[in-house]
């Protein structure tokens with residue numbers, strides 16, 4: 001990023017060095033809010049940062065709380081999600097092609113376009129603050145350019161721009177621009193919806209909505225009722241879940257004490273379904289093959305302890321295994337293991353969770369940048385690993401035991417195609433009715449998961465991530 005003009009090295013009121021190009025409070029807290037959003041957006045673009053990890057630390061460093069923090073979050077997430085739409089509009093408003101605009105300046109324009117087209121910020125404030133930001137990051141000449149472009153953007157509202165930029169006669173193109181998803185993801189999601197493909201518009205819109213923060217009460221250590229008494233709201237389906245209204249999860253005592261955690265409801269339900277799936281014979285040893293960072297392991301560990309069973313939780317990566325250790329109780333064994341190279345005898349486990357590494361296309365609501373970072377090649381690259389891990393999970397479970405194959409992606413090439421491929425080569429596995437098992441463990445009437453035997457959650461139907469579940473029982 002070029003250094004800011006006239007910026008002086010100084011120390012802010014918390015004693016941090018303020019370097020040239022760093023945030024200034026001179027324009028008031030609003031400027032710091034936009035500057036923070038801009039810095040996070042730049043870090044996402046230039047050094048593959050994750051907005052959901054970087055933003056909280058930037059807010060803390062800059063003492064942004066309450067409404068300022070909420071606005072910085074909205075501007076960061078909204079701009080990153082809406083990039084596809086905003087670039088289509090900006091391309092019509094700029095007299096140079098977007099690829100000839102410097103990265104920092106283009107991000108200022110995107111931030112300005114988001115404020116103009118998707119917030120209630122008055123246009124003069126949106127344009128004025130963006131022009132100031134452009135001056136700070138790119139100099140006065142570029143500020144004039146930003147002013148001209150954003151004034152053109154401000155001449156129409158979003159609906160009017162979409163009439164112009166969404167290509168008629170090209171349905172995937174229209175959906176892609178209107179809902180700011182890459183074309184290949186629109187196609188993949190439509191394929192995964194199958195017979196319900198006319199729901200695609202609702203699904204894409206749900207991907208752009210901010211998800212509620214869902215908490216899980218770890219079995220035996222906390223209850224959903226306790227979370228509700230602490231100010232959360234009852235959730236729709238998981239008996240262990242509660243929804244947090246605005247605010248910091250750490251304000252809830254059970255979360256601070258690691259007896260509860262943040263976890264999407266579908267993630268809770270697939271773990272509960274594995275624990276409830278019908279099984280022949282003993283039920284004493286459970287395996288979580290890809291456990292990091294430990295969300296589902298935390299839930300399974302509680303259930304295992306209540307049943308006097310023992311969970312072993314593994315991950316390939318040391319730092320992810322370390323996170324698992326913090327999420328589980330002392331009875332759980334945690335190990336750094338390559339799940340494709342078993343460190344146990346065949347048939348050692350009664351229940352096995354394989355929450356496979358995947359593209360995460362089911363969690364686009366939470367990771368605003370991931371839709372632009374993933375490529376169709378990411379799906380192809382993960383396929384062999386997903387197959388190898390599933391084969392290994394099926395070897396780890398004893399005859400009569402159950403494997404749950406789970407992905408946080410509805411992409412067919414990561415879900416049913418993987419399971420069908422692996423099962424085609426063996427005669428000793430039966431598919432259980434996953435929607436039926438899920439409906440049994442859910443507290444509300446859980447429908448819309450598909451006709452079975454596999455189950456697919458959807459953000460627009462269930463308000464959850466698009467999690468996939470296949471419950472598989474070894475027969476021999």
Ligand SMILES: C[S@@+](CC[C@H](N)C(=O)[O-])C[C@H]1O[C@@H](n2cnc3c(N)ncnc32)[C@H](O)[C@@H]1O
Nearest residue numbers: 290291292293294295296315316338339355357
């Ligand atoms: C989808 S995440 C699991 C999420 C976790 N179950 C949870 O609920 O928090 C997939 C995990 O698989 C791990 N992984 C990737 N390849 C692996 C392998 N060969 N063996 C074991 N773990 C692997 C990754 O490090 C990552 O932590």
